[in-house]
Amino acid sequence: MITGIPQSAGFRWAYKAYVTLFFIYLALPLATVCVFAFNNSVFPSLPWEGFTWAWFFGTEAPYIGVFHERPILRSIVTSGVVAFWVSLLAVFVGTCNAFLFVRHEFRGKGFLYILMLLPLIIPGIILGISILVFSSSVANFLEDATGLWFDGLRPGLILVILGQFSFITTFATLVISARLQKFDPSLEEAALNLGATRWGAVRAVTLPFLFPAMAAAGVVAVLMSFENFNTTLMLVGSDAPLTITMFDRLKLGSTPVLNAVSLLLIVVSALLGLASLLLQKRKD
Amino acid sequence: MSDRSKLTFWLLLAPLLIWLLTLIILPHVGMFLVSLREKVGVREYETGFANYAVFFNEPLYWNTFARTAYMSIAATLLTLLIGFPIAYYIAKLTRGRSKTTLFLMCLIPFWVSELVRTFGWMILLRETGVFSNLLQYVGLASGPVEMLYNDAAIMTGLVYTSMLFMVVPLVTTLDSLDDSLIEAGYDLGASGFAILREIVIPHAMPGIVSGCIVVFMLSLGNYLTPILLGGKDSLWFTGLIYSQFITRFNWELGSAFGFLLLGLSSLIVFVGLKLSRQSLGKTMAQ
Numbered sequence: 186m187i188t189g190i191p192q193s194a195g196f197r198w199a200y201k202a203y204v205t206l207f208f209i210y211l212a213l214p215l216a217t218v219c220v221f222a223f224n225n226s227v228f229p230s231l232p233w234e235g236f237t238w239a240w241f242f243g244t245e246a247p248y249i250g251v252f253h254e255r256p257i258l259r260s261i262v263t264s265g266v267v268a269f270w271v272s273l274l275a276v277f278v279g280t281c282n283a284f285l286f287v288r289h290e291f292r293g294k295g296f297l298y299i300l301m302l303l304p305l306i307i308p309g310i311i312l313g314i315s316i317l318v319f320s321s322s323v324a325n326f327l328e329d330a331t332g333l334w335f336d337g338l339r340p341g342l343i344l345v346i347l348g349q350f351s352f353i354t355t356f357a358t359l360v361i362s363a364r365l366q367k368f369d370p371s372l373e374e375a376a377l378n379l380g381a382t383r384w385g386a387v388r389a390v391t392l393p394f395l396f397p398a399m400a401a402a403g404v405v406a407v408l409m410s411f412e413n414f415n416t417t418l419m420l421v422g423s424d425a426p427l428t429i430t431m432f433d434r435l436k437l438g439s440t441p442v443l444n445a446v447s448l449l450l451i452v453v454s455a456l457l458g459l460a461s462l463l464l465q466k467r468k469d
Numbered sequence: 470m471s472d473r474s475k476l477t478f479w480l481l482l483a484p485l486l487i488w489l490l491t492l493i494i495l496p497h498v499g500m501f502l503v504s505l506r507e508k509v510g511v512r513e514y515e516t517g518f519a520n521y522a523v524f525f526n527e528p529l530y531w532n533t534f535a536r537t538a539y540m541s542i543a544a545t546l547l548t549l550l551i552g553f554p555i556a557y558y559i560a561k562l563t564r565g566r567s568k569t570t571l572f573l574m575c576l577i578p579f580w581v582s583e584l585v586r587t588f589g590w591m592i593l594l595r596e597t598g599v600f601s602n603l604l605q606y607v608g609l610a611s612g613p614v615e616m617l618y619n620d621a622a623i624m625t626g627l628v629y630t631s632m633l634f635m636v637v638p639l640v641t642t643l644d645s646l647d648d649s650l651i652e653a654g655y656d657l658g659a660s661g662f663a664i665l666r667e668i669v670i671p672h673a674m675p676g677i678v679s680g681c682i683v684v685f686m687l688s689l690g691n692y693l694t695p696i697l698l699g700g701k702d703s704l705w706f707t708g709l710i711y712s713q714f715i716t717r718f719n720w721e722l723g724s725a726f727g728f729l730l731l732g733l734s735s736l737i738v739f740v741g742l743k744l745s746r747q748s749l750g751k752t753m754a755q
Contacts, residue, residue, distance in 0.1 A: 192661070204558050207551070208571075211578050214589025214629070217599060221592060278484045285481040300489050306738050307493075308690025310707050311727045314714055315496035318503050318724060351492035383473070412582035415692050415707075419714065428584050435588060435697065444592075447585040458580035 215451055222444035240445040251445045260430035264411050267342060267426055271349045272406035276399050278350075279357025283395075286358075287365045304352035313419030316348050341422030348416040353409050357402040360465065364398035365391075401464035408457045412450075497731075504724035520725035530709065530726075537706040538733060540620070541688035544627040548635045548684050549677065551628065556639030556676075557669070561648065572640065579633040587697045590626050591617060594698070618700035626694040631687050635680040642676030643669070678745035685741075686734050706730055 225237035241250045251257055286298060304312065317340065324338035337343045368391060376386035414428045421429050427446070434443055507519040524530045559571050578586065593599045594616040604610040616622060646669065654664040670677075695705035710730065713723030 200554070200558065200562075203554060207555050208574055210629070211574065211632070214586055214593060215578055215581060217592050218585060218589040278488055281481045281484045285478075285485060289478055289481070291478070297485065297489075300493070301485065303493060306686060306734065308686065308707070308730060308734055310690055310692055310710060311500075311731050312496075314710065314723060314727050315500040316492060317714070318720060319496035319499040322499055322503075347492060351488070354488055383477075408580060412584070414582070414584060415690065418692065418711070428582060431584055431588075432693070435584070435591070439588075443588065447582075447588060450585055451581050454580040454582065455577050458576065462576075 218444050218447045219451065221441055222448045224441055224444075226441070240441045249442065251442055251449065254442055256430060257427070257442070257446060260425055260427045263342070263424050264426040264428070267346050267349065268407040268410040270346045271353055271410040272403045274346070274350045275354045275357040275406045276361075276403045278354050279361050279402055280395070280399060282354070282358040283361040283365045287362055301355060301358060304355045307352070309352070309413070309415030310419060312351060313348055313416040316344060316351065316416075317419050320344055320347075339422065340420050342424055344420040344422075345417050345426065348420045349410045349413050352416070353406045356405055356409065360402040360405065361395060361398045364395055364465075368394055397464045401461045404457050404461040404464065408454055408461070412454065500724045500727060503721055504728050506721045508721060520722050521729075523722060524725060524729065533704045533709055534706050534729065534733075536704055537689060540623065540627075541685050544624055544631065544688045545681050545685045547624065548628050548631050549681060552632055552635040552680070553639060553673075553677075556636050556643055559636075560640045560643035560646075561651075575633060575636050578629075583630055583693050586630060587626055587693055590622070590629065590698060594622055594625075617698060618702070620699070622698040623695050623703060623705075626698040627688050627691065630691070630694055631684040634683040634687060638676040638680045638683075639673060640676075642673045646672045675745060678741055682738050682741040685737055689730065689734050689737075 222240055223236050223238070224233060238250075242252055282301065286294070286301075320338040324335045327333070327335050327338075372390050372394075373386045376390045377383070381389060411426075412428060414432070417426055417429060418432075425433070427450075431443060431446065504520055505516050505518065506514040507517050509515055524534075555575075559568060559575070563571060591598070595601070596613045596615040596617070598616070600616060601610070601614045604614055605612070650668055650672075651664055654668055659667070690707060692705070692707040692711065695703040696708055699705065706726065707730070710723055710726045713719045713726060717723075
């Protein structure tokens with residue numbers, strides 16, 4: 186922090202005002218979404234018709250709350266299933282990648298590292314269409330060759346999981362590698378000296394050390410999967426995850442039930458985000 | 470290398486190769502091949518650049534492309550202008566607990582789905598929305614004001630959505646700037662503006678470049694914000710790609726569009742990295 190620099194009181198005041206305005210700007214859309222989840226009206230807009238919990242717990246049309254709205258509940262479950270698999274796959278491959286890039290020297294390592302980072306700079310929608318085009322041609326080829334159906338390669342949950350996994354793995358790799366780099370290899374050598382096998386030492390010493398990063402990567406993966414839109418949009422089949430369902434609703438015009446879902450999403454994502462930060466910051 | 474560690478190496482390499490080959494490399498090669506396909510009949514194709522020719526011969530397509538590019542550039546510059554003072558404030562004018570709090574307050578909105586953020590802006594900006602009602606209440610407007618479905622709304626949404634990716638790298642680089650350099654500048658009689666130009670900005674350059682690259686990429690590839698805030702006539706290139714794929718079912722043209730967007734995005738990243746002499750790895754790690 187810089188002290189002792191002459192600045193006019195007016196400038197300081199204006200700067201503070203600007204920073205305050207900025208944070209209002211950041212909070213405004215989210216706060217609005219949350220407030221209108223409690224408005225006793227069928228439109229998420231003014232005038233304010235009074236406070237209600239109906240958009241959460243209501244059971245009578247048109248006041249059907251989130252917890253009684255089947256299509257939304259179903260899409261939350263779908264999102265959960267997708268997030269679970271994406272997170273599992275991304276943490277597994279990310280951990281393998283971390284060991285590969287941190288522990289091994291080999292020809293073409295730099296090139297592979299750049300390739301590993303590429304998913305970060307490919308726009309999500311392009312990632313989606315490229316996987317769509319590729320899997321469809323593979324499916325066409327296999328179906329022509331064998332006469333069997335390959336539904337897994339057509340738009341649907343499997344492709345959504347693969348599409349999200351394809352770029353979330355990069356994040357998982359970066360988070361887990363960062364922690365593995367801080368690991369003191371002499372700890373593992375000590376385990377080996379004490380008679381542990383290679384894999385035994387990794388399992389007993391290195392993996393527990395990596396665990397916070399793996400958990401953080403898992404949480405980040407769940408978060409990113411839950412809110413991914415672009416890639417999912419191109420690969421989705423009949424079972425739509427939450428963001429897609431909400432998008433379709435939004436295009437048709439919305440009721441405050443969307444605000445209620447959004448409020449729940451805001452709370453859950455803030456908690457997950459904080460959890461991932463705490464996991465990554467944990468000292469040992 | 471012993472046989473044992475060779476085996477470990479290959480076992481670790483396998484998931485990486487499978488992931489990159491089947492989900493990144495082959496799909497993009499495949500998409501490029503499809504973009505070169507010209508439909509001449511039912512399931513009959515020829516190879517050529519006809520799809521790319523369609524793009525250059527149809528003003529709507531390349532106008533949309535150019536518009537997407539310059540709107541994204543504008544969004545990037547605006548994000549930088551708005552975000553820089555905030556990053557400077559967080560990095561240099563606060564400390565301890567309030568610094569952490571302000572930083573977290575920047576982060577939280579971006580953990581929330583982009584859809585929710587955009588929805589928030591829709592409620593604020595639309596004809597029956599909060600701002601419109603507020604203006605009428607104060608007496609500045611006599612009837613409902615539609616603030617949605619125009620370029621300013623798209624810009625507001627894009628800047629909002631990208632802010633974090635500008636502020637975080639800026640805070641990181643500004644944090645590493647030694648305060649005594651700024652103080653020395655003042656002691657030697659430099660004006661605030663001169664210090665900003667001679668000391669702060671040159672030091673923050675890596676952060677500025679990586680922030681700009683990421684924000685530009687995200688804006689270019691954004692679909693939700695332009696479609697929801699800009700409405701049907703938002704003319705965003707990702708919207709064209711979507712309609713070629715899903716509504717028109719013209720995958721050949723859609724793939725060509727996809728490749729053009731990917732090309733522009735990669736070009737900007739490449740030029741940005743070359744200009745700032747940074748590596749991709751370092752920029753993305755920030």
